[in-house]
Amino acid sequence: MGGPLPRTSSVPAADWPAGPPRPAPSGGEAIGPLEGRDWPIWRLWDSLRPRHVAAAQATLLLSFLWMPALLPVASRLLLLPRALLSMASGSPPLPSPASGSGYVPGSVSAAFVTCPNEKVAKEIARAVVEKRLAACVNLIPQITSILCSPSFSDLFSYEWKGKIEEDSEVLMMIKTQSSLVPALTEFVRSVHPYEVAEVIALPVEQGNPPYLHWVRQVTESVSDSGTAPSSA
Structure with missing residues (x-):
């Protein structure tokens, strides 16, 4: 083989990491880490070892440089199991209030009543607005309702033997505070001509913050009193 390989590092040999003991060339005791350097295989080891040290130092430096960039990704990965758990349970995550709006999702509801x-x-709409049970009522005329009309015997059995009916009605869309829905329902039941009046309320999760604030402001006095107004 050729002559000794050139050194790639200026570090003195005494400061290099100790390698494994070299076997003796022809029996006898093993040669120490710094002995037997004239063997070609150990000369190759000594020439490559500083390169491994430099590569390890470069890898460590890059890891410190990339750590700040990887922190946001790691934080999102930590939230991933919670999101997957919400999807698996079938319950959507709770909405958060819009930034700067001050509106609490669900504090305002839209109630629907058919007449x-x-x-x-119009009579019911005027009454609920005057009593501050609602801030606004929209009337949608000429809707077509298709429903089952139960017979008297249906009320005492598990079979529904009523006939299908089709009627023309007017739909009321009432905007109010969610806390006033029970009082609103009770009032509508007391003045509605139907024996079983339809009152369905859905919470409003999002919307125009000034409008939602206005709905709460108009009905605030009734909500604070905690008493349902009379049907008179």
Whole structure:
């Protein structure tokens, strides 16, 4: 083989990491880490060892440089199991209030009531607004309702033997505070001509913050009193 390989590091040999003991060339005791350097295989080891040290130092430096960039990704990965758990349970995550709006999702509701005609709908709408049970009521005329009309015997059995009916009605869309829905329902039941009045309320999760604030402001006095107004 050729002559000794050139050194790639200026570090004195005494400061290099100790390698494994060299076997003796022809029996006898093993040669120490710094002996037997004239063997070609150990000369190759000594020439490559500083390169491994430099590569390890470069890898360590890069890890410190990339750590700040990887922190946001790591934080998102930590939240991933919670999101997957919400999806698996079928329950959507709770909405957070819009930034700077001050509106609490669900604190305002939209209630829907059907009436037999426009005259009855207007009377009920005016009454709930005057009593501050609602801030606003929209009337949608000429809707078509298709429903089952139960017979008297249906009320005492598990079989539904009523006939299918089709009627023209007026739909009321009422905006109010969610805390006033029970009082609103009780009032509608007391003045509605139907024996079983339809009152369905859905919480409002998002919307125009000034409008939602206005709905709460108009109905605030009734909400604070904690008493349902009379039907008179």
